[in-house]
Amino acid sequence: xxxxxxxxxxxxxxxxxxxxxxxxxxxxxxxxxxxxxxxxxxxxxxxxxxxxxxxxxxxxxxxxxxxxxxxxxxxxxxxxxxxxxxxxxxxxxxxxxxxxxxxxxxxxxxxxxxxxxxxxxxxxxxxxxxxxxxxxxxxxxxxxxxxxxxxxxxxxxxxxxxxxxxxxxxxxxxxxxxxxxxxxxxxxxxxxxxxxx
Numbered sequence: 001x002x003x004x005x006x007x008x009x010x011x012x013x014x015x016x017x018x019x020x021x022x023x024x025x026x027x028x029x030x031x032x033x034x035x036x037x038x039x040x041x042x043x044x045x046x047x048x049x050x051x052x053x054x055x056x057x058x059x060x061x062x063x064x065x066x067x068x069x070x071x072x073x074x075x076x077x078x079x080x081x082x083x084x085x086x087x088x089x090x091x092x093x094x095x096x097x098x099x100x101x102x103x104x105x106x107x108x109x110x111x112x113x114x115x116x117x118x119x120x121x122x123x124x125x126x127x128x129x130x131x132x133x134x135x136x137x138x139x140x141x142x143x144x145x146x147x148x149x150x151x152x153x154x155x156x157x158x159x160x161x162x163x164x165x166x167x168x169x170x171x172x173x174x175x176x177x178x179x180x181x182x183x184x185x186x187x188x189x190x191x192x193x194x195x196x197x
Contacts, residue, residue, distance in 0.1 A: 017042060017052055021063045022070075029106030030060050031113060057116065064117040068124045071099035085139040086191050090183040092135055093155075096128060097179030100163070108163060125163070129156030132186070139190045146190050158182050 020042045024033070035056050039046045053059040075095040082091040111117045133152030140146050161167045162178045173181060 013048075014052055017044065017049065018063060018066045021059070022067045025060075025063055025110075026067070026102045026107050027104055029104065029110040030063070031110040035059065057114075060114060061116045061120065064111065064120050068120060071096075072124070072127075075099060085135075086187055089132065089135045089139060089190065090187045092131065093179050093183035093186070096159075097176040097183075100179070101176045103175075105165065108165060112164065121163070125156060125159050128159060129153065132156075136186070136190055151186060151189065155182065155186065 021038065024030075024038065024041060033041075035046050035049055038059075039049055042049070049059060053062045075092065078095040079088055079092050082088045111121050129152045132155040133148045136146055136148040136151045140148070158167065158178075159182070161170075162175050162182075167178045168174060171178065
């Protein structure tokens with residue numbers, strides 16, 4: 001067999017397994033599963049999963065990293081299709097809401113309880129907050145300054161609150177609706193920034 005074809009087949013199988021694991025983790029969390037449980041669910045051998053990552057902890061980390069990486073790619077693709085600077089803020093946060101919509105409370109609880117996964121999540125939240133700052137700066141109009149650093153910091157706090165379930169407890173809004181409300185708030189603030197503040 002051609003070596004390149006073998007590598008491509010292995011890569012395709014790895015992607016297929018990651019997709020299946022992402023789906024399971026988002027729906028049911030990951031802490032309660034053994035590698036054997038996951039192998040049964042995906043109809044593969046444990047050694048096949050260990051080819052993706054050599055331990056359960058590293059497998060969890062690989063899956064969480066893949067989820068956030070793929071979500072970020074789709075968010076950026078949606079953002080690239082929007083040209084209006086203020087509209088891009090709403091599109092960005094709405095796209096995040098769409099990507100996170102399948103994640104269950106069990107997934108977030110396990111994410112919070114497992115430090116390596118929590119770190120990946122925190123890093124992605126920080127990146128998203130920085131992206132919001134950049135989008136706000138891009139939307140600033142002459143004579144109508146906005147504080148992009150402050151808005152980015154507020155966005156980061158609200159995003160973390162949404163993803164930890166605190167916002168839902170306070171407002172009864174589900175994650176997707178809360179992200180859309182955050183988008184509306186930021187867009188309204190940027191669009192209506194007072195002159196010469």
